Amino acid sequence: MAIELKMPALSPTMEEGTLSKWLVKEGDEVQAGDILAEIETDKATMEFESIDEGQVGKILVPEGTENVKVGTVIAVIGGDGEDVSSSGGEAEAKPESAQMEKSESPEPAKTVEPPKAEARASDPDIPEGTNMVPVTVREALRDAMAEEMRRDERVFVMGEEVAEYQGAYKVTQGLLEEFGPRRVIDTPITEYGFAGIGTGAAMGGLRPVVEFMTFNFAMQAMDHLINSAAKTNYMSGGQMRCPVVFRGPNGAASRVAAQHSQNYASWFSHVPGLIVIAPYDSSDAKGLLKAAIRCEDPVIFLENELVYGRSFELAQLDDHVLPIGKARIVREGSDVTIVSYSIGVGFALEAAEALAEEGIEAEVIDLRTLRPLDKETVLESLAKTNRLVIAEEGWPQCSIASEIQGICMEDGFDYLDAPVLRVCNEDVPLPYAANLEKLALIDSPRIVEAAKKVCYR
């Protein structure tokens, strides 16, 4: 059987090339692997190998021919012992480019809508008479891990100083004592490596909770968070899951300057395949960390060092788990909506108190989960107040705040009575000097000012 040799595509982008040289002539016997010709692309001269054996029949495109389209029949080879020297002329040199095939492919995905989320989850009701106890965020996080470790043997904690030192910020306090060194593992200072090991352990069926001493150091591990953890389920057609939690403090701490003070929320929330959670109070910290550990998807869990020591009322329940992907209205109001997350929620609540004194009732929304983002809660509130401000302890450009602005513009335009304003950190690396640091970070007076502005007050 004669085999048509077609002009090969030698790079992902090649559409045509020059057949610079034939290294065989009509009638030659060739073996698989023999080099037949040299082809010049826009990038390089490539060798064209035979994959079949047989006799070279008709050469249809002479050497030196330029702009030969990919897919053009350039020669004919006969099978074992077959003489095709005269039969080749029938094969016309016409381009059968990949372009043509593409045009026959099914309709582009344009018309396809992403699937709508099913019935929206909401926080479970706290039964009447439940004991409420003030608990620090630090303890709430610790209890979440401990409870999940008791519940599921596959859960383990790894990171720098998580075991014997009891956690650099004491979030893992007591875990080593209860669960032993098999499940509470001190790592060397080697973020790239242990983030990869944690991710691989999740692929292998375990439930790792990987602590970054702070998220600033997660930059050394970014590749595994994005390329290994987030994309694997998709790339494997749903075969390979990666149920890992990366957690640790994020955002500005206090007087540790630029390299140790950054909010990475928008970086991570940019990436499909990740869940990004950033709680504010103890109840959300505990309920969402427990949900994160049970979650089948990779989770980035952003805590805040300045909030670790704050106490909040926490319901004493056997199993306090909250839904991922659901914002929470932490203060109801009718005049203006303040959207925030993490430490910003504290500033937003302070601002709401101050605004109330001036007769402005602000509704405060804690996003809690940044990806998937609960647009509905934001838009419902906007429909009620018609004015919205976002408070974010982070830089303004390409921020969560920008995203909320975009959502309000696209889906809430008709509700708007004023432009949506962002209250973010100053657009500079965080300085060390006390006065400059204070100037750079958001605070409640700035939120009050923005809220009054959108209320035209």
Place this chain on the structure above:
Amino acid sequence: MAKPAARRGTSSSKTNRKSKAATSDSSDENFELRSLQDEYSEKKRFDASDDELLELYERMLLIRRFEERAGQLYGLGLIGGFCHLYIGQEAVAVGIQSALEGGKDSVITGYRDHGHMLAYGIDPKIIMAELTGRQAGISHGKGGSMHMFSTEHAFYGGHGIVGAQVPLGAGLAFAHKYREDGGICVAYFGDGAANQGQVYETFNMASLWNLPIVFVIENNQYAMGTSVKRSSAETHFYRRGTAFRIPGMDVNGMDVLEVRQATEIAIKHVRDGGGPVLMELNTYRYRGHSMSDPAKYRTREEVQDVREKRDPIEHAKALLIERGISEDKLKDIDKDIRAKVSEAADFAESSPEPEASELYTDVLVGNY
């Protein structure tokens, strides 16, 4: 001196104390990094039965023919993007895989992964259909050449970022050890990846925690266009575990029986609780780094010389003929394999592209 908790913590009760001391206790003057190499040097070839050798030969030939066909389909525009062929390196994946315990051990590699998948017995049709980006492909057309996985075969990819598979593999080994399931992980990477920092972070932790892992460096002599000599201060990669007290083995990756024998020794060491082993498999790729590489960094003669003198498939074929296997039988095998590959190619060409709705599936597992 008290040992750090982490080491105690991840040492299971099954750990062989004696060999542990031999590999990880830095005060041990008798630490012998070449102990495995010495054992291997005493007897380099695995004693394969005729049937075993035939099977190894068939697997290698399947990879060769499959990859040739993949190259052809790429030329026809049916395969897009990057496509890295395994031609020349077949003895490595086939030899190592033959020593593993199916259903127990796990494997992970980089982006040159078609050959590995075939070596593990994954259906050529669904691999080829992934290369052509079809719904029937092993990743439903969403992974492509570099991103293929089969959890069913404990094949964990198929990773596109150079070196990333090394800590991921250590994570798989960590899971074996944590569950005490007796399995080990084989993590393959190339001479190029061997210069990535994360590899050494992993060596450190794997040795510190005594993880059941074999690190396999497939040294095919070129990291894309950069030869080993131009990129590596230490070109003997098997020595690169020394600083982490990981024993190394220098193996001819062009002889499937030598690969098998070396792997048997390495695996025994790891399974007995001896901790990680680093194997350097010296091999050669005949084709460019990827399909779009003109390979101008080496001479045609160099490639031809390896093909003629060291080809792993020709070598196995000669051994089989020496053992009295008839040429006709070998011809029949070749014919069967060609038919199988043609069938895979036809399937891959005629299968439909993914449904547009597939765009949104498998981004996340849960509904939120």
